[in-house]
Amino acid sequence: MSKEKTTGPYQNTFFLLFVTATFVSNVGTWLFSVGSGWLMTELDSSAFMVSLVQTATLIPLFVLAIPAGAIGDIYDQKKIIVITQSLLILNTLVFAYIVYLGKASVTLLLVFTLLNGVGAAFSRPIMAALVPRLVQRSHLRTAVNLTGIAYNLSRALGPILGGTLITLYALDMPFWIDGLSFGAVVLVILFWKNDTNDNDLPKQKLTWAMGDSIRFLRYTPALYHSILRAVLFFFPAAALWALMPLIAREQFAGGPDLYGYLLGASGFGAVSSVLFSKVASKTIGTNRLTVLVSCMLGICLLLLGFVASKYVALGICLVAGICWQLAFTNLMTSTQYALPKWYGARGMAYFLMAMSGSLGIGSALWGVFSDETSLTYGLYAAGILSIVIAFIGTRFPLDQAKSGNFTAATDIPELSIPTEGENEGWVLIHIEYALGKVDRQEAINKIRTLRNKRYRSGAIDWKLFSPADRSDTLIESFYEVSLEQYERHREQITQYDREQIEELIAWFKDHQGSVDRKHYLEV
Numbered sequence: 448m449s450k451e452k453t454t455g456p457y458q459n460t461f462f463l464l465f466v467t468a469t470f471v472s473n474v475g476t477w478l479f480s481v482g483s484g485w486l487m488t489e490l491d492s493s494a495f496m497v498s499l500v501q502t503a504t505l506i507p508l509f510v511l512a513i514p515a516g517a518i519g520d521i522y523d524q525k526k527i528i529v530i531t532q533s534l535l536i537l538n539t540l541v542f543a544y545i546v547y548l549g550k551a552s553v554t555l556l557l558v559f560t561l562l563n564g565v566g567a568a569f570s571r572p573i574m575a576a577l578v579p580r581l582v583q584r585s586h587l588r589t590a591v592n593l594t595g596i597a598y599n600l601s602r603a604l605g606p607i608l609g610g611t612l613i614t615l616y617a618l619d620m621p622f623w624i625d626g627l628s629f630g631a632v633v634l635v636i637l638f639w640k641n642d643t644n645d646n647d648l649p650k651q652k653l654t655w656a657m658g659d660s661i662r663f664l665r666y667t668p669a670l671y672h673s674i675l676r677a678v679l680f681f682f683p684a685a686a687l688w689a690l691m692p693l694i695a696r697e698q699f700a701g702g703p704d705l706y707g708y709l710l711g712a713s714g715f716g717a718v719s720s721v722l723f724s725k726v727a728s729k730t731i732g733t734n735r736l737t738v739l740v741s742c743m744l745g746i747c748l749l750l751l752g753f754v755a756s757k758y759v760a761l762g763i764c765l766v767a768g769i770c771w772q773l774a775f776t777n778l779m780t781s782t783q784y785a786l787p788k789w790y791g792a793r794g795m796a797y798f799l800m801a802m803s804g805s806l807g808i809g810s811a812l813w814g815v816f817s818d819e820t821s822l823t824y825g826l827y828a829a830g831i832l833s834i835v836i837a838f839i840g841t842r843f844p845l846d847q848a849k850s851g852n853f854t855a856a857t858d859i860p861e862l863s864i865p866t867e868g869e870n871e872g873w874v875l876i877h878i879e880y881a882l883g884k885v886d887r888q889e890a891i892n893k894i895r896t897l898r899n900k901r902y903r904s905g906a907i908d909w910k911l912f913s914p915a916d917r918s919d920t921l922i923e924s925f926y927e928v929s930l931e932q933y934e935r936h937r938e939q940i941t942q943y944d945r946e947q948i949e950e951l952i953a954w955f956k957d958h959q960g961s962v963d964r965k966h967y968l969e970v
Contacts, residue, residue: 461639462581462590468635469574470597472532475628477605478612478621479539480504481710483560484692485610485703486546486618490553492696494822498689498814503557505807507564508571509800516796517656519573520789528636531570532629538562539629543622571799574632576791579783588725591780596721599772603714610707655932659905660793666902669785669847670794676843677778677801679836680741684774685809686748686829687713687767693822699757712761716768724773733846737777738837740770745833752826781845787853789939852942872969874933876906878923883960887918890960893951894923900944901925905936930968 483500490496508515519527542559545551582590612620651659664671688710695706727736747767754760779798786794817825882890894911901909906925914920927933952962 459582461635464635465577465581465639466594466597468631469594470601471631472628473598473601474605474608475539475625477602477710478609478628479560479563479625481606481609481703481707482546482613482618482621482625483556485613485706486551486556487553488692488696489618490551490556492693493814494690494693494817494825495811495814496553497692498810499557500560501685501689501810502807503560504564504567505803505810507561507803508568509804509807511565511568512572512796512800512803513657513660513793514653515569516572516793517653517660518569519576519792519796520660521651521653521656524573524577524792525636525639528570528573529633531566532633532636535563535566535570536626536629536633538566539622539626543619543626546619546622547617572792572796575779575795575799576786579786579791580788584784587783588728588776588780591783592721592724592776595772595776595779596718599714599717599720599768601714602768603711603718606707606710606714607704608707610702610704613703651932651935655928656793659936660790660797662902662905663790663794664797666899667785667848668899669851670782670797672843672847673778673781673785673845674797674801676737676781676840676845677798678805679840680737680774680778680833681802681805682809683748683829683833683836684744684771685806686813686826687744687751687771688806689810689813690817690822690825693817694751694760694826697822699760701757705757708761709764712764713768713771716765717772718768719765720769720772720776724776727773728777733777733781734841734844737774737845738841740773741837741840742834744770744774745830745837748826748830748833750830752823752830777845781847781849784846784851785848785853787939787941852946854942872929874927874930874969875967876925876927876933877965877967879963879965880921880923880955881961881963882919882921883955883958885955885958885960887921890921890955893954894921897923897948897951900947904940904944905932 480500484497487497487500538559542551542555545555545559578590578594579587609621612624664674691709692706695701695703695709699705731739744767747763747770750763751760754763782794782798813825813829816828880890880894891911898909905927907928909923909925912922912924914922927936955962
């Protein structure tokens with residue numbers, strides 16, 4: 448482990464440069480968001496069409512998350528980031544020129560916004576997965592909070608800058624600056640020394656990598672609980688960002704500068720959360736804190752529905768920003784805890800898919816609802832739903848993997864089958880447990896706890912048998928799709944799973960039982 452990684456996030460030079468680069472890029476992204484949101488109000492001011500701008504930004508990440516995350520884990524992450532960020536530069540500058548010429552239309556706006564979303568879909572999971580690779584696990588919450596602060600500081604400054612640029616100069620100005628801002632990430636990533644330790648196996652097939660990630664998600668409660676909580680939180684929260692341009696324009700008869708100030712207030716609130724985030728999480732607990740801030744965000748949406756003063760609205764947005772950041776930090780950190788390095792991009796892709804899908808679909812639905820009723824009723828409905836859903840989320844606890852060791856196990860025994868020749872078929876793993884003096888039902892219960900671990904490690908069709916003629920024997924059986932996959936998954940067994948498997952084997956031996964592992968190749 449490098450010296451920089453063993454230090455805290457604030458002493459890690461490359462991590463700070465990475466955060467700074469993403470901050471610059473995110474400022475540009477908020478400039479695009481303000482510019483595109485305000486441009487849509489000039490082209491078509493219906494709540495549905497305005498909300499479609501955010502939907503077009505986020506839906507690509509929702510749709511492409513699984514293949515994008517798999518590509519990020521099996522190919523060169525450095526190259527992917529550089530290529531996607533370079534394409535984002537080109538795409539945004541072309542659209543800036545279109546706006547400059549006065550040729551922008553609803554269709555062009557949504558198309559170029561969608562293309563930016565596609566670029567983000569292939570880069571954001573990788574960039575999010577870099578955080579636990581750049582800092583120690585013990586500093587992860589601080590690092591995630593720092594990246595969140597940088598993001599929300601960009602949310603505070605970007606919208607205000609965007610609104611000012613539009614007011615003082617022209618509507619195309621935010622898009623020009625956004626296009627150039629992606630260059631900051633390119634420059635920093637070019638100096639990143641990728642520490643991926645490639646083995647001698649060929650690159651994993653994309654379909655296999657996607658299948659592995661789906662199984663890992665399904666059989667890792669610590670991960671899918673975090674994903675479900677993200678869905679529940681971000682869906683009602685989407686109304687805050689989707690309807691913000693209309694709150695500024697219709698409720699307060701303001702211009703792009705007021706829209707920027709409202710977004711900026713929420714950003715400053717998010718940044719200020721650093722003053723008490725760690726204390727609040729430690730004192731109240733991650734799960735109760737997430738419920739509390741979800742309820743508070745719901746109250747903020749309710750209040751925005753009827754306040755008549757823009758200054759009061761700014762204060763409400765400030766509080767809403769605090770709630771947003773505290774929930775985001777808890778959800779993101781809980782997800783990161785559950786991910787070993789080799790599932791980093793895929794795991795974060797699921798989190799971003801949940802967040803972007805909820806925000807994107809939620810934005811469109813809140814826009815439609817507000818068109819059919821009113822802006823006020825749209826905010827009321829979102830606020831009530833946020834409060835109700837907060838309590839539903841208590842069924843899915845966070846931070847379940849906080850204390851687990853998800854580094855690769857280093858004491859895996861040598862494979863007892865030949866790895867050369869034509870071995871293209873399935874592999875059957877057959878483990879016999881001789882009970883000895885072990886209680887049969889207790890042994891069954893203990894072996895069944897391995898089911899999720901086997902599936903997380905790539906197993907397919909796990910079964911537990913007892914021979915009809917040998918009641919003192921239990922047989923655990925599962926498949927791998929190929930010898931290559933089996934070899935790869937053996938190298939990806941976490942220390943956490945390995946220790947529990949070894950404890951079970953030791954328990955059998957202590958009771959005069961035995962464990963015999965056999966492998967069979969399809970012919």
